[in-house]
Amino acid sequence: MPYVSTFFNGLALCFGLIVAIGSQNAHVLRMGLKREHVGLTVLACIVIDAALIGLGVAGVGTLVQSSPLLLGAARWGGAAFLLWYGLRSWRAVFASAALTVGPAAPRIGARQALASVVALSLLNPHVYLDTVVLLGAIGGNFAPPERPAFALGAMSASALWFCALGYGATRLSGLFARPAAWKWIDGITGTMMLALSASVAFGS
Incomplete structure (x- = not known):
């Protein structure tokens, strides 16, 4: 079956x-x-990816590629955001103690959690390159009747991955209650964000 x-x-x-x-x-x-806010975070990622994949397969990726203004705004805006996030993570390496889990842990509100995941998703140019541009271009090569199946497959992969990542991580929270382990996470995250920022700003 095709x-x-x-x-x-x-x-x-x-x-x-x-x-x-x-x-x-x-x-x-x-x-x-x-x-x-694991459920909210995972759901937001799934919805955002699904919307971008759908737009890409529908042909929006071609329009984005043809606009130097949109590409430039995405590039420099995304690089600045990733730079800020990376520096914030490295600051946490020297400031944080341990990851507190349970009723005593300081929590952020649902609105702040949603704003964070939306910003990290939509202000990163790589998200658009992967979903709207790349998946959109490949999906667009299929015959029109087959494109919804391709998009649904890509959306299913996104949903499975984010559910596994978010809910799988909850089982490791006890390990990362140790100060050294959490500092490693902050350091790796900060380094990765700074590298991504440089890649977005100066990459070809």
Whole structure:
């Protein structure tokens, strides 16, 4: 059945892209480790990815690529945001003690948690390159009747990955209650964000 094959093409391709370390994945992992608004964070990532994949397969990626203004705004705005996030993570390496889990842990509100994941998702140009541009271009090569199957496969991969990452991390929260372990997470996250910022700003 061609639609089944197209579905699994979208599933496999999206898995290959989404598993790579990025700001969105790091944030989901962090929220899972803290056991803080995990469901909201995971749901927001799934909805955002699904919307961008749908737009890409529908042909929006071609329009974005043809606008130097949009590409430039995404590039420099995203680089600035990733730089700020990386510096904030490194500051936490020297300021944080341990990850507190349980009723005594300081918690952020649902609105702040949602704003954080939306910003980390939509202000990172790599998200658009992976979903709107790359997946959109490949999905657009399929015959029009097969495109929904490709998009559904890619969306399914996103949903499976974020659920596994967010809820899987909750089982590791006890390990990261130790100060040294949490400082490692902050340091790795900060380094990764700074590297992504440089890649976005100065990459080809």
